[in-house]
Amino acid sequence: MLRSHNLLILATRRLAMATVARKGLVLGFYEGEAEGEVHLTKTAKQFQDEKKKCLPDLLQISGLAAKKGKCNLFVGLDAEYNNVVLTSLGKKGVGVNELEEIDEGKDNVRTGVAAGVKLLHDAGVKTISVDPCNEPEAAAEGAFLSVWAYDELKAADKRKPPPELSLAAGNNDVSQCWERGKILAEGQNLARYLMEGPANKITPTAFAKIAVEKLGSLANVTVTPRDKAWAQSMKMGAFLSVAQGSHEPPVFLEVKYQGAADASTAPLIFVGKGITFDSGGISIKPSENMDYMRADMGGAACALSAIYTAAKLKLPINLVGLMPLTENMPGGSATKPGDVHTAMNGKTIQIDNTDAEGRLVLSDALCYADTFNPCAVVDLATLTGGLVGWLVGWLVVLWLVSRLVVLWLVSRLAGWLVS
Structure with missing residues (x-):
């Protein structure tokens, strides 16, 4: 039975390549404490209730990829969104890592959304709606970073334009945070563009x-x-x-x-x-x-x-x-x-x-x-x-x-x- 389920998922992923004209949706979920346990985000729960789909059951049938940054792709799940990705955001309630001085919760959202959007983009999906995952700024940043590529030197017919990205749900405050995240990604992509370009083009x-x-x-x-x-x-x-x-x-x-x-x-x-x-x-x-x-x-x-x-x-x-x-x-x-x-x-x-x-x-x-x-x-x-040799001295000066x-x-x- 498990083998047939795996074959089903493989078939749906191949089918996704042929559904380029359809819309895609990225939804988030958290890894639970017990094996196989998952917790849906607010937007994912709304989707589940509206579409009468039990997403945790679908994840179990598909062979649940619950580790942060891992994605689960479903094709034909919904009439509006033919390609739906459930992406893991890691453990729920993760906060600031004092040692590394980063907000791991935001970073998990950024990573998870980026993985989900990239999966759909690689499958040729042109329009993608994104779950804000309770961190719309981080979600937007991950989404827009994931679809950037330096391809302007390729022939026009070989270039792959980025998909249209939008929020799946949210109020005005969420939309403002989304736009802020988009700007943060645009700034980073500008630096990436300048650094990736060949030296004879970026003089x-x-x-x-x-x-x-x-x-x-x-x-x-x-x-x-x-x-x-x-x-x-x-x-x-x-x-x-x-x-x-x-x-x-x-x-x-x-x-x-x-x-x-x-x-x-x-x-x-x-x-x-x-x-x-x-x-x-x-x-x-x-x-x-x-x-x-x-x-x-x-x-x-x-x-x-x-x-x-x-x-x-x-x-x-x-x-x-x-x-x-x-x-x-x-x-x-x-x-x-x-x-x-x-x-x-x-x-x-x-x-x-x-x-x-x-x-x-x-x-x-x-x-x-x-x-x-x-x-x-x-x-x-x-x-x-040479920095390695005098790093300690620099810290003393600092x-x-x-x-x-x-x-x-x-x-x-x-x-x-x-x-």
Whole structure:
């Protein structure tokens, strides 16, 4: 009997591939304490009552996948929603993990909804309604993150457009939380797009152009790409020393968001490392996995994403994003080990290893950040291998400088809130 049930589920999954024109529904349930026990979400219970379907029994017949993030697909269960996914949200009542400082309940919803939506999207379902699962913001974030893909370089007929996603149920407050989650996902997907694109498509100039296209029309946002001549006028010798080995012109991207009621409120500044391709320069990297170095502008991508998200959410804060964008290449005019360059603040820097370019571009950006009289500066960059060696020292510095302690505590709180 169990084998026949498994064959039935396999057949329904295959059938789902042929039902691309039908609507899909993602419903959540929690894993119970007893084996085989499940607890439906409010929306799942409403669906069960309206459709006269006993969902727990169907889960048992299908061979119940109850572990968090696991999905159960049913085809032909309902006339309106031909494809229904019941996705596990893990244990009910899970809250904040104090050690990891994340809300595991929200994370389970994000993971479960993402898995369910992706299953339907992969099956070709074009319209998907999503159970808010008591956490509509997390549900929306998981849903919209799960259907994103970098496919713009594929032939038009090979691309798979994302499905239309909507709330299955909810009042105005739930809808507002859903929209907030959607914005959070959009911001993250912007950073993913920038980091995933090949380096010949996401050059410093192209990065700046995308910033103008995505943020230029947002309220209270100004996007200013600065060229090489401007950087020279600011005496950013450290930044320019990295750029001199590439034929791609450098760009110093400045993005401002004025969300505070008082325009004079000191801004929070994001300084993002923007190496759009890092070959290592003359101190060249090993060839293996060098293509991943297209994402060495992840700090700049996240800085831009943060400001985009803040502007869309209309947060009452002033933000500035500073993104020094350049390639690090071993051209004929590239910086050589042993060369000495002068930063914006007049300090000279001897270059021992040209693959340590991140601190060079950031040094001038941090000097420039100081001219804004910020309330705090957040430095965003892809990890350097040297960090491991002096991590303990950094922690000592962090706790010795009181202002950084405050920033650390605020960062922990922010991380918990968005988890």
